[in-house]
Structures are given as structure tokens and as C-alpha cells.
Amino acid sequence: MNLSFFSEPAEVANRAFLYGDCVQVSFFVHQGNLIMAEECYFYLMASMRKMRMAIPLTYTLEYFQELFTRHISENQISAAVIRFFVYRKKSVELVRSNTAYYFEIHKDATVLALQQPYEIDMIKEVGVNVNLLSGLHVHAAENIYAAAYAADNDLDDVILLNPSKRIARCITGNLLLLNGNTIRVPKQTEGAFISPLLENFVTFLHKQKHAVIEEAEMIAFETQKAEEILIVSDTKGFIPVEKIRSKNFGSERFRSFVNAWIASFN
16 A cells, blocks of 8 residues: 655646656655665755755654654555655646655555566667756656557557667666676666665675776667666666577576665664
């Protein structure tokens, strides 16, 4: 069951509903506690600034920690993904418009687990732009089109390319390609999502010397040369890729990396 909360009485005539004028970030609950709260909070603040939203003085890290902790305690939640949206209220003057928020607590959801494998492919009809806003979790028509394309073709997700025909990301998250002892990750300047979860994960792998992390520009064909592929999604967690077209992939090493990362929270 999911729980939904508004910061004030919900109005249909808000800019999130009318124009998709909102930003999104996920917060994570593990064993009844918020984890990675600081990284997620600073990503939210950065997203609001990039979208030129007015940031209320009350929007502090402590405010959100208290807000979520109260609901976690009242509803006896052990594990959850909190999908948090900030939107501009209806206003003529955008930069002076007040903001409000809405969030959903997806009970029993967790990013501290390896999800069921995906079969994916590439989509060429639409792509991802490369600019200041490309890495934000905001309304994106290409995501909706790509999700419909994936459903029509019995796929779980698709790879989106940037204008240079290089890998940007998937619908749900970023791609990690493993070869030998090196994990290649698309650069944010390539159109990849900015992801607190990804940053925490690859930083852990680097510090523990599990793998060499390489931010790179990657052509589509590199997926066919990879030994293992992982999708990291701030809403769904860690998803191994089992098949792209005719090639199948294992997930043993990424599974061990994810398990070692999960153990660091226990």
C-alpha cells in the first residue's frame, strides 16, 4: 500500500498538473531510518535552483528529516521509497510563485536489493537532449513515448541516445557497463540522470577498490561488448540487464558488488 501526502490542500489547477512544472527526488527508508538523506536533499535543492523555483526558508534538511521520520514512525514503516515532488503553484510570475510539495511513501519498496532482470533494447525515434536540465528528474515526453514503445515491443526498458548517438540513459535510470575490473558510466554531460543513489554506490565501489569507475562517452555498440550491465534507478533500485537483442548477460559480479554495498548499511 502507498501513502500520499500534500503540503497543503491539493488543487488541480497547479502547474505540476497543467504543465508538468515540478521536480522529483527519491528518499530511502531502511530499517525504519532514512538513509542517504543528505545526498537526496542536496539533489532536491540543486534541482529547484536549476528550475528557478523559489526555495522556502523552511526547506531545510532537518525539516524533511523530521517530516519523513514522523510519517515513518506513525505508520510503522520499515522499508520504503519516498517519491517526493515539489511544484510551483499556479501563478503568473513564475520566479515569484510559491511552491508546494506532494510525496508518496511506497511501503515495502527498497533499493537495497537486486531487482528482477530486464530485457532491454535501443530506441532511435526519440533521444535525450544535453543541457543544464537533462540530468533532472522532471516531466519528459521522451520518457512517456519510450515507455509506450517498450510496452508495445515486450521490453522492460529501452536505451535512450543523445544527439551525438551516444548512450545517455534508460527510462528508469542510468546504465553501468562492466568489463574486467572497470565499470563505465555515461557522463552527466551525455544526458545521464543525476542520481544520489548512483553516486553513493560508485563512491562505495571506488573507496573499497572493488572496481575502477570510469565516466565515459559510450557508443551504443559498447553494450554488446560488456560482460555485465546494470541499471541504477532512484525509484526502482538495482536492475541487472539479462538481454539486449540476441546477447544475454550474467549478473554475478554486479550482484556481489550490490550485496557488499547493502551490507554497509547494516
